[in-house]
Amino acid sequence: MSRAFVKRSSIAIAVGLAMLVQAANAGTINVDFNRAGITYVGTAIAPDAGTFWNGTNGGGGGPTGTGFTLSNLTDSTGVPGIVDLNVNRYTSNFAANPGTNGPVNPVDLMMDYIYKRDTDLTPVSLITISDLANGQYKLYVYAAGDTAGQGGNFAVVPANQIVGGVSSGATTAAHRDIYNGGLGVNYLVLDATATTGSIVLEWSRLANQAFGGLNGIQIHQVPEPASFALAALGFGCVLFRRRK
Numbered sequence: 229m230s231r232a233f234v235k236r237s238s239i240a241i242a243v244g245l246a247m248l249v250q251a252a253n254a255g256t257i258n259v260d261f262n263r264a265g266i267t268y269v270g271t272a273i274a275p276d277a278g279t280f281w282n283g284t285n286g287g288g289g290g291p292t293g294t295g296f297t298l299s300n301l302t303d304s305t306g307v308p309g310i311v312d313l314n315v316n317r318y319t320s321n322f323a324a325n326p327g328t329n330g331p332v333n334p335v336d337l338m339m340d341y342i343y344k345r346d347t348d349l350t351p352v353s354l355i356t357i358s359d360l361a362n363g364q365y366k367l368y369v370y371a372a373g374d375t376a377g378q379g380g381n382f383a384v385v386p387a388n389q390i391v392g393g394v395s396s397g398a399t400t401a402a403h404r405d406i407y408n409g410g411l412g413v414n415y416l417v418l419d420a421t422a423t424t425g426s427i428v429l430e431w432s433r434l435a436n437q438a439f440g441g442l443n444g445i446q447i448h449q450v451p452e453p454a455s456f457a458l459a460a461l462g463f464g465c466v467l468f469r470r471r472k
């Protein structure tokens with residue numbers, strides 16, 4: 229076996245492995261609805277190792293509500309993109325002693341948030357994510373405010389894709405552990421399909437609560453089965469050729 233063949237085989241195997249990794253790790257965009265310039269850095273529930281989060285640093289909207297747009301969002305690995313996110317209406321924002329990250333409880337994500345309240349003249353807000361690649365997505369929505377009674381309802385439009393509401397009885401940072409808090413306690417996972425390059429979420433407070441908080445969101449693209457099959461086929465061909 230020649231050195232040239234070994235070198236070519238090694239390169240081919242490395243490329244094949246890279247294809248498999250790329251297929252397994254579809255892109256993720258993270259958004260921290262934060263305040264005062266304190267943006268979370270780290271991982272959360274989505275199956276993605278990237279640690280970059282886009283911050284909003286928004287100001288208060290007031291009882292009549294206002295909105296904002298984040299343009300050209302950066303993905304979780306730090307690569308700028310073209311995806312935009314618009315919140316058409318929210319009441320204000322709040323920060324409850326953010327500034328300390330931990331390996332279990334990401335305080336900078338869960339201790340500041342934007343919110344809707346019962347004085348908002350428009351009870352349902354729209355969160356529009358645009359310029360997406362068409363395909364399947366999972367949306368990891370972190371929504372717990374900072375005290376009990378600040379849960380929200382979130383639904384992918386159209387309404388037949390509704391998945392639950394979220395609420396939290398947590399009152400301290402130690403109790404706001406998203407990893408052990410559990411699905412439906414301080415975060416939701418919603419399935420969504422982008423067919424025209426966009427996904428729309430409806431956001432409202434729970435009917436029996438005065439506030440509805442929104443801490444963050446992860447937009448995770450689900451890899452298509454064909455991507456795995458193509459990568460596996462290419463890698464298999466490489467191994468077969470190497471064995472010959």
